[in-house]
Amino acid sequence: MGQESKRQGYIRQAWLVILLAVLYGGGLAGVQRALSDKIAENKRNETYHVIPALVRGADAASTVELTVTGKDGREARVYQIMDAAGGHVGWVLPAGGQGFADRIELLIGLDAGLSTITGLYVLEQKETPGLGDYITGESFRSRFQGKPTDTPLVVVQSDPTAENEVRALTGATISSTSVSGIVNAAVANLKEPIQRQAASGGGLASPEGGE
């Protein structure tokens, strides 16, 4: 069989699969386009709902949304958290990355100086039920509370001995490592740009926040 006729054979066999893949892909793109705004809005509402739990003294209604250009060159949305009196009390950084099964999306609460983690919330995850999905539980999330951001967090299998160590979930080391990895990456990517923007003054109060 010649190369050409072989190729024709493949096409004849698989044309339906190829056609369906294109049609379904187009259909899903349409669904994504139609629903993505609504899904993003749902996530934003949930973010505002959990802000008081992530940063102590936060008044969710006074939150200022800023766009910061991270070290990776991409623009990221961050939340500047205010208390009821208008004082700056902290930050919430949305961050995401690959987990064990699918993408994990987190909200990381930080103090005003971006030096300590004040809270962690899992916005989206599809980890293994009964093992990895315990990352959403308070007992795991609270292990990140009070951790410093100057050194990257390290996941350990026993009780932490150093300040930057976080104990893994039993049976879900990959999910635990993924969460700490996402936190480390987000802090490394955004800490300095936010501080720079804060130091330059103007950007802080304006929602656009560009430099």
Place this chain on the structure above:
Amino acid sequence: MAAWHRLKAESDRDLIMAQDEPTALERFIRGILPENPVYRQLLGMCPTLAVTNGMQPAMTMACATAFVLICANIMISLIRGLLKPHLRILVFTLTIATFVTIADKFLAASMYDMSKQLGPYVPLIIVNCLIISRCEICASKQGLGTAAADGIGMSLGFALALASIATVREILGSGTWFGLHVMPGSWPAWGIMVLPPGAFLTLGLLLGAAEWVAQKRAERAKEGK
């Protein structure tokens, strides 16, 4: 050679169709009780065990599964004449995954809290054997009406099964049904019923009861003859 294969596939299909070709009504009725996906075929055990701790998640799952099952059945039935025997599973999976993704996105957009509660179980509908088995047994061999009736019947049967398990678990485990209090305030909610062991206990007991009823009916039918 290819023509011979096609002929052989067609004659095989004709043979199967001639042997067993239930009508749309038969397909519909069989799915509800006589061939109930959970109690008679033991298919779709993952969602059956995982999301039946309450009526609300169970019925959301039943609706999502029904949407996927009916749409996949219709789609596969429409293209059944074009299916190549050795590529059919690929086409089934592609079709099912597409409708599951639509259901997942729809839930995330319109029922966000429920979508979070169900978590990975909605994407896991892709691997629910109930759906691929209906594509294989019915939709890839029978016409549009029959395939749709089969999908609706099986969906009702699946919903009925999930509802029966969720009812027992939610009432005993939380004292509520669809979130409404139905047990007296003094009811000590049996926590274990909403936890995984409660799912296995309930499914086992209900399965036993269903089997017992089926046997009794079979005996009665025999005596009747």
